[in-house]
Amino acid sequence: MSAARRVLERLLRKGERARLRGQSAPASLPMTGASAVEYLALSTLAEQEDFHAQIRLAERDGAISAQRDRHRDDGQRLLRLTVRDLDVLAQHLGIALLDTRMAEARARLDGWLPRFPVIAEVLDAWAQGKGPGHGPESAVDLADAARVVEARHADAGAERMLRRESIRLLGDSKRLEALTPWLALLIGGEVNASAPEREHVWSALGLRREPQPMLIAGTGTLVVDGTGLPLVRPYLGIPVERLDAVVTGARFLLTIENLASFHDAAACEGAADGLLVYTGGMPSPAWRRACARVLQALPDDVAVYHWGDIDEGGFRIAATLAAAMREVGRAVRPWLMSPQDLAPAEIEAARRPSAAQHAAMLRWAQAAGWPDVAQALTVRPLLLEQEALGARLPPQASAPSDTGSRHLHDRGVDPV
Structure with missing residues (x-):
């Protein structure tokens, strides 16, 4: 990833946070060591020209505006980048904004809400840019976990082997283990509860690593x-x-x-x-x-x-x-x-x-x-x-x- 893209993505995330907080002022990023260390680290003329060219492309698309130091050197040195249109900036970078990702997550999870009300709390947290997991991108994992819990509740009279059941339900012998935090959330019904031991989560669903008499x-x-x-x-x-x-x-x-x-x-x-x-x-x-x-x-x-x-x-x-x-x-x-x-x-x-x-x-x-x-x-x-x-x-x-x-x-x- 280029230095300019890293800085633009940072500006995009800052703009998203501002939108979530309802701020009317456009988000901006000073080109200082604290906010844009990549820019100050450019050591050759070629690197600087490439960075400036990528910023000009974003300006031309109407995504950002750039403040330059017109009184030093060639007048191209960047002082601050400001978001002009957050949606355009996201499109310019090829990144889906939180609103889009949330719409996809809701479409994937809405059908599970009557069975697992805690999912509504997860969606609310994601909409605020908070955890659990990795935000709306985790909707696939949460939906898979819901499938597992529902299947195990329908088969509550029997104990099953963990990896064999993982293959049967998810087509991957290790997938179910990776879903353990989401299984714990669905079983416990709380977003911020402390995580129980993995084996306790599996046992609560009748899953064992090996037969347990x-x-x-x-x-x-x-x-x-x-x-x-x-x-x-x-x-x-x-x-x-x-x-x-x-x-x-x-x-x-x-x-x-x-x-x-x-x-x-x-x-x-x-x-x-x-x-x-x-x-x-x-x-x-x-x-x-x-x-x-x-x-x-x-x-x-x-x-x-x-x-x-x-x-x-x-x-x-x-x-x-x-x-x-x-x-x-x-x-x-x-x-x-x-x-x-x-x-x-x-x-x-x-x-x-x-x-x-x-x-x-x-x-x-x-x-x-x-x-x-x-x-x-x-x-x-x-x-x-x-x-x-x-x-x-x-x-x-x-x-x-x-x-x-x-x-x-x-x-x-x-x-x-």
């Missing part, structure tokens, strides 16, 4: 494709879509975010008196449906707990779980996710969140239905990964029941 430890029998599979130590893994039902006398249910902590909890004394379920990070729609079947096996007085990271992602997962459990009439309690639950040494090992992280943690803790946790974190803000804590299990409030064999018989299921 549902891991369950404790007491009971899993009914998978009509066959009863007794839980074994340390745990049993099954395809998440294949769980028909659970028969158990568990005294509690504990869902666990991270794999290492699940293994530690499964090895605890007393694990056989409850049910421990690994969420695989952010629980997918298929996982949440399977969890609803687990909850159906538990009496109302059996407590349900969740144990995850004490950070923004951990509380986002907790809020997702809480919403899913509310749909089946259950509430989930926090386990080891409040400063009040931690020993002084554990608190000492924690980090302090940024203001943005802290605000998000409080928001998601409230969304999970845990105001006491939010209050405790307000008093003592901290970040602590789940793996930093030793595993310990919730209190076993309800008495064990011996209903497994009878329930299996009632279902016509033969234990293995």
Whole structure:
């Protein structure tokens, strides 16, 4: 790109910003080191003549006017460039103005607005020359992301492999990964929300890099494709879509975010008196449906707990779980996710969140239905990964029941 074109494009962008702000005065660019360093860097007569020739062409087209120093040298030295007609300048440079690009973006995205209202906020931001993404040019990416989210919601009962689904939906094995920020925006419904982890975004749509079985430890029998599979130590893994039902006398249910902590909890004394379920990070729609079947096996007085990271992602997962459990009439309690639950040494090992992280943690803790946790974190803000804590299990409030064999018989299921 020539030096003159870089300067003219800079003047065009300045003119666009002035138009967006509603300024009536034409935009101009002083030919100084701060605004037009390319011009001052010209070192040969040929370079200067080429620059001046390109400016004269823009003048002749009626795009700009140029102020020259008529009292020095040959009178051609440029002092200032001013926009005469912004649309003509854009045409001269072969660049579509924001208005044109916005019209194209709206035509591409208007059909998705009823399904994803947040797109209206994105369009408004682009019209003001702001993010997210690269402005209206990102409309193609946002439309592709909307197609993916809609397709995954229509297939919520199954988990799919990330790259295989990317090829199926978009014809490119890596395209879906590149769309992750837009997928997060459509799922979260907020333009300026902090970005969740990539894996959490994919899991929320039922997408995995590799197959992720549902891991369950404790007491009971899993009914998978009509066959009863007794839980074994340390745990049993099954395809998440294949769980028909659970028969158990568990005294509690504990869902666990991270794999290492699940293994530690499964090895605890007393694990056989409850049910421990690994969420695989952010629980997918298929996982949440399977969890609803687990909850159906538990009496109302059996407590349900969740144990995850004490950070923004951990509380986002907790809020997702809480919403899913509310749909089946259950509430989930926090386990080891409040400063009040931690020993002084554990608190000492924690980090302090940024203001943005802290605000998000409080928001998601409230969304999970845990105001006491939010209050405790307000008093003592901290970040602590789940793996930093030793595993310990919730209190076993309800008495064990011996209903497994009878329930299996009632279902016509033969234990293995």
